Amino acid sequence: MRDIIKTAAELLTVLRNKKPLVHNITNYVTVNDCANIILAVGASPIMADDLGEAADITAISSALVLNIGTLNRRTLESMLASGKKANLLGIPVIFDPVGAGASALRNEATKTILTEIKVGVLRGNMSEISHIAGLGSNTKGVDASEEDIAAGDALAIAVSVSKKLRCVTAITGATDIITDGNRIAAVSNGHKMLSGVTGTGCMTTALIGAYCGAGEDAYTAAVAGIASMGLAGELAYEAAGGKGTGSFHVAIIDAISRLDEKILLERARIHEK
Amino acid sequence: MRDIIKTAAELLTVLRNKKPLVHNITNYVTVNDCANIILAVGASPIMADDLGEAADITAISSALVLNIGTLNRRTLESMLASGKKANLLGIPVIFDPVGAGASALRNEATKTILTEIKVGVLRGNMSEISHIAGLGSNTKGVDASEEDIAAGDALAIAVSVSKKLRCVTAITGATDIITDGNRIAAVSNGHKMLSGVTGTGCMTTALIGAYCGAGEDAYTAAVAGIASMGLAGELAYEAAGGKGTGSFHVAIIDAISRLDEKILLERARIHEK
Amino acid sequence: MRDIIKTAAELLTVLRNKKPLVHNITNYVTVNDCANIILAVGASPIMADDLGEAADITAISSALVLNIGTLNRRTLESMLASGKKANLLGIPVIFDPVGAGASALRNEATKTILTEIKVGVLRGNMSEISHIAGLGSNTKGVDASEEDIAAGDALAIAVSVSKKLRCVTAITGATDIITDGNRIAAVSNGHKMLSGVTGTGCMTTALIGAYCGAGEDAYTAAVAGIASMGLAGELAYEAAGGKGTGSFHVAIIDAISRLDEKILLERARIHEK
Numbered sequence: 001m002r003d004i005i006k007t008a009a010e011l012l013t014v015l016r017n018k019k020p021l022v023h024n025i026t027n028y029v030t031v032n033d034c035a036n037i038i039l040a041v042g043a044s045p046i047m048a049d050d051l052g053e054a055a056d057i058t059a060i061s062s063a064l065v066l067n068i069g070t071l072n073r074r075t076l077e078s079m080l081a082s083g084k085k086a087n088l089l090g091i092p093v094i095f096d097p098v099g100a101g102a103s104a105l106r107n108e109a110t111k112t113i114l115t116e117i118k119v120g121v122l123r124g125n126m127s128e129i130s131h132i133a134g135l136g137s138n139t140k141g142v143d144a145s146e147e148d149i150a151a152g153d154a155l156a157i158a159v160s161v162s163k164k165l166r167c168v169t170a171i172t173g174a175t176d177i178i179t180d181g182n183r184i185a186a187v188s189n190g191h192k193m194l195s196g197v198t199g200t201g202c203m204t205t206a207l208i209g210a211y212c213g214a215g216e217d218a219y220t221a222a223v224a225g226i227a228s229m230g231l232a233g234e235l236a237y238e239a240a241g242g243k244g245t246g247s248f249h250v251a252i253i254d255a256i257s258r259l260d261e262k263i264l265l266e267r268a269r270i271h272e273k
Numbered sequence: 274m275r276d277i278i279k280t281a282a283e284l285l286t287v288l289r290n291k292k293p294l295v296h297n298i299t300n301y302v303t304v305n306d307c308a309n310i311i312l313a314v315g316a317s318p319i320m321a322d323d324l325g326e327a328a329d330i331t332a333i334s335s336a337l338v339l340n341i342g343t344l345n346r347r348t349l350e351s352m353l354a355s356g357k358k359a360n361l362l363g364i365p366v367i368f369d370p371v372g373a374g375a376s377a378l379r380n381e382a383t384k385t386i387l388t389e390i391k392v393g394v395l396r397g398n399m400s401e402i403s404h405i406a407g408l409g410s411n412t413k414g415v416d417a418s419e420e421d422i423a424a425g426d427a428l429a430i431a432v433s434v435s436k437k438l439r440c441v442t443a444i445t446g447a448t449d450i451i452t453d454g455n456r457i458a459a460v461s462n463g464h465k466m467l468s469g470v471t472g473t474g475c476m477t478t479a480l481i482g483a484y485c486g487a488g489e490d491a492y493t494a495a496v497a498g499i500a501s502m503g504l505a506g507e508l509a510y511e512a513a514g515g516k517g518t519g520s521f522h523v524a525i526i527d528a529i530s531r532l533d534e535k536i537l538l539e540r541a542r543i544h545e546k
Numbered sequence: 547m548r549d550i551i552k553t554a555a556e557l558l559t560v561l562r563n564k565k566p567l568v569h570n571i572t573n574y575v576t577v578n579d580c581a582n583i584i585l586a587v588g589a590s591p592i593m594a595d596d597l598g599e600a601a602d603i604t605a606i607s608s609a610l611v612l613n614i615g616t617l618n619r620r621t622l623e624s625m626l627a628s629g630k631k632a633n634l635l636g637i638p639v640i641f642d643p644v645g646a647g648a649s650a651l652r653n654e655a656t657k658t659i660l661t662e663i664k665v666g667v668l669r670g671n672m673s674e675i676s677h678i679a680g681l682g683s684n685t686k687g688v689d690a691s692e693e694d695i696a697a698g699d700a701l702a703i704a705v706s707v708s709k710k711l712r713c714v715t716a717i718t719g720a721t722d723i724i725t726d727g728n729r730i731a732a733v734s735n736g737h738k739m740l741s742g743v744t745g746t747g748c749m750t751t752a753l754i755g756a757y758c759g760a761g762e763d764a765y766t767a768a769v770a771g772i773a774s775m776g777l778a779g780e781l782a783y784e785a786a787g788g789k790g791t792g793s794f795h796v797a798i799i800d801a802i803s804r805l806d807e808k809i810l811l812e813r814a815r816i817h818e819k
Contacts, residue, residue: 028301028574029581029593035302035471040518045471046372047302050345053378060375072596072620074345099592102606105599196803198581198591239516243785244800245586254517257469301574308575308744313791318744319645320575323618326651333648347618512789527790530742 004185004272008224009264011215016042020062020213024206025049025079027069027098030199033253034065034206040257041228043210054078055085062213064091066117067202068109069098076109083117092120092212092221096205100124101131114165120218122161123170123205123226126154133157133164155184155273168218172204176226180219184273187223189230191237196245197252204229207256227268232256234267277458277545281497282537284488289315293335293486297479298322298352300342300371303472306526307338307479313530314501316483327351328358335486337364339390340475341382342371349382356390365393365485365494369478373397374404387438393491395434396443396478396499399427406430406437428457428546441491445477449499453492457546460496462503464510469518470525477502480529500541505529507540550731550818554770555810557761562588566608566759570752571595571625573615573644576745579799580611580752586803587774589756600624601631608759610637612663613748614655615644622655629663638666638758638767642751646670647677660711666764668707669716669751669772672700679703679710701730701819714764718750722772726765730819733769735776737783742791743798750775753802773814778802780813 021044026034031047038045048057051074058064064086066079086093095117100110110132113119122132154171162169162181170178176187194200208225212218229252236251294317299307304320311318321330324347331337337359339352359366368390373383383405386392395405427444435442435454443451449460467473481498485491502525509524567590572580577593584591594603597620604610610632612625632639641663646656656678659665668675700717708715708727716724722733740746754771758764775798782797 027593029577031302032305032471032578036518036522039469039471046375047300047343048372048376049343050378052346053344053376056376056378070593070595071599073598099594102592103594103599103602105596105602196585198578198585244797245582245803246796246799249582249799250519250523250796251517253519253522257518304575305578305744309791309795312742312744319648320573320616321645321649322616323651325619326617326649329649329651523792523796524790526792526795530791 004223005265005268005270007220008227008268008270009261011211011220011224012259012264013261015211015214018214019044020210021046021060022063022065022209022213023048023058023061023082024065024067024209025054025075025082026065026067026202029069030202033199033203036253037203037256038206038210040253041207041210043213049075049078051078051081054082058082058085058091059089061091063094063209065094065206065209066113067096067098067205068106069202071106071109079113080116083113087118092218093117094121094123094205094209094212095119096202097124097128097132100128107131119165119167120212121168121170121208121222122165123172123208123222125201126171126173129161129169129171130157133161159184168222170222170226172201172226176230178219178222178226183219185223186271186273187227187230188269189227189234191233193237193241193245193248194233197249200229223270227264227270228256228259231264231267232259277496278538278541278543280493281500281541281543282534284484284493284497285532285537286534288484288487291487292317293483294319294333295336295338295482295486296321296331296334296355297338297340298327298348298355299338299340299475302342303475306472306476309526310476310529311479311483313526314480314483314532316486322348322351324351324354327355331355331358331364332362334364336367336482338367338479338482339386340369340371340478341379342475344379344382352386353389356386360391365491366390367394367396367478367482367485368392369475370397370401370405373401380404392438392440393485394441394443394481394495395438396445396481396495398474399444399446402434402442402444403430406434432457441495443495443499445474445499449503451492451495451499456492458496459544459546460500460503461542462500462507464506466510466514466518466521467506470522473502496543500537500543501529501532504537504540505532550769551811551814551816553766554773554814554816555807557757557766557770558805558810559807561757561760564760565590566756567592567606568609568611568755568759569594569604569607569628570611571600571621571628572611572613572748575615576748579745579749582799583749583802584752584756586799587753587756587805589759595621595624597624597627600628604628604631604637605635607637609640609755611640611752611755612659613642613644613751614652615748617652617655625659626662629659633664638764639663640667640669640751640755640758641665642748643668643670643674643678646674653677665711665713666758667714667716667754667768668711669718669754669768671747672717672719675707675715675717676703679707705730714768716768716772718747718772722776724765724768724772729765731769732817732819733773733776734815735773735780737779739783739787739791739794740779743795746775769816773810773816774802774805777810777813778805
């Protein structure tokens, strides 16, 4: 399908012209990489997590990225305040439920965020999104009892979550699935070495935030962010994979900073269904 | 002007012999880079932000760097306690008002720090220092109404702030301006790619902290820190700029770790006015 | 001594097959490197420091690493809760008393952790472990008054601490000493450039955590972690030392990601006494 690839590729150029400010309330493990990848793709990052200013910073931004990788109560309050401000102002919210399913605190925080905030894009791995798919039931963690959610069926889970939450849902894995409930894209870019670097999921979410800040359509933004990261993994492997995961990590940022419409058009592998 | 270049270059050698301990209360986005650049230039970093020890750590350090990049109330208190201890003991305080002007919290924190602590060096970009230049008035954010502050006039703003706060003021940009109110230096080293990496401003401030820990004259320390960073940008671009911003980022640290008097004498472009 | 080298080298293969989850409550300066080095050696990192989930995360992990590099009261409570849970479940606790001796807060925290938690491996530099060796007395900081602790006598200090705390104690330096009170190993791998990168101590502790998560014997795990890091320093210097400390830093992660039994067998320099 050329259309979605072309649309995604063009969004990169729009992004670089607009240089949107992207507010991140995120974890302290991968925050430097998130800031640098947002700069590399052509947007401008700002990290601010104190309740005293979080909503103010959101108000001057073009997108808000929430990531619960090192969740704590102080920043959760800031996430809620920023998310509500974003909803009020029509600023897209991108949510990365890191580790949803792994602890009661993360499960509750995820539920609270999804209940109190209208999320534009939800991005996680199979385990995290599966957990969210089961949130409506009484169980905690992944709920395999709901009939429509078969283990491994990323597409069904993503569509189900998108319809329930009225958002774009992305499940990243060997093949990435992105859907808004109607449109469905599968991205097959990527490299297995990406799992050897911490924060490649967080960085993908940050990229989606940057693309969301550039254009109106959250589905296209999610596809563009995920394809960009997958392609960066391939390019980084070609450039530095043989040296090890440290050099590969650096080369991911390099690849995003050198990405352009032409590379995306030539190498993005996106199929709509 | 050879004098300031020679003085700055010699300070690097003094620094490497003294290995000053530099206490940083800073943001969690760029803290790893700040620690590594302090090591690379030859000093020793320590990060401690709990109120229960911040002032104690300051007391054993040769310089204190305060950076409000991810300001929160908990660490603001620690900054004030450390700053007061530093003032009491004659330890230089270097202040980076990241994002001053962008939120009420940052504006208030900036005002509080500048009111309660005698800062030795203030380093920021044009927007941040312009905001501070207007702090005396009733407006928040950049105050363009004061007659003596014309937009774009970095030199006038820096001199004005230095005289008001009795500190060295540095405005970094395409050309960096450093002044203590009397002496004025312009540094034209640097590379535009530096703006593609997060924390190059924070790292510059950290370097100033290291140089302040090595010598008595805060003006020379600020010039040396800023020239070192600008030169590192040039050297990093030569070494790795073509690869992308990830490799460029790594090469900045490389360049600082290999910097010496000779390179500074040959390539620093510092003009006193 | 071939036996300990062979045992340590084989533990790497066990680790890579098991991929243990390693819970880290650590500092925000070097946390990204700790996560990446845990991935590079073949384990899986998780960072969670909120009291609301810390013990829950520990309960699903194979090892718990506590590091007080940017100690604060909030995370100290989480360390204690996690440590107690780990003790209850027989999960090994690895403790890095960063800066013990440097402030009253760190001294008290160190004492509290060592009193309330059964630590499996304690790793620090000479200054930190010497401080702990003197904790039983009334003095703060290094206690040189105890007869059996002569300055510079790392071996005697390590054995003394191991016997007192019934744990494996590792003092890293030019030569690293590891002991469980009975067995004693000296590791002479390493490179002086390691001290030019922040967090190489934290990363060593993280590696010990990964090895502890893979096998039963904490002494072997500590030896394997320390030898791996020392060897990585040598390999990183060979690969990138000439470029500077930024590239060397990246090459440390590269080296760990490419480490295998064969390299350890050929190049580890471990002597048992």
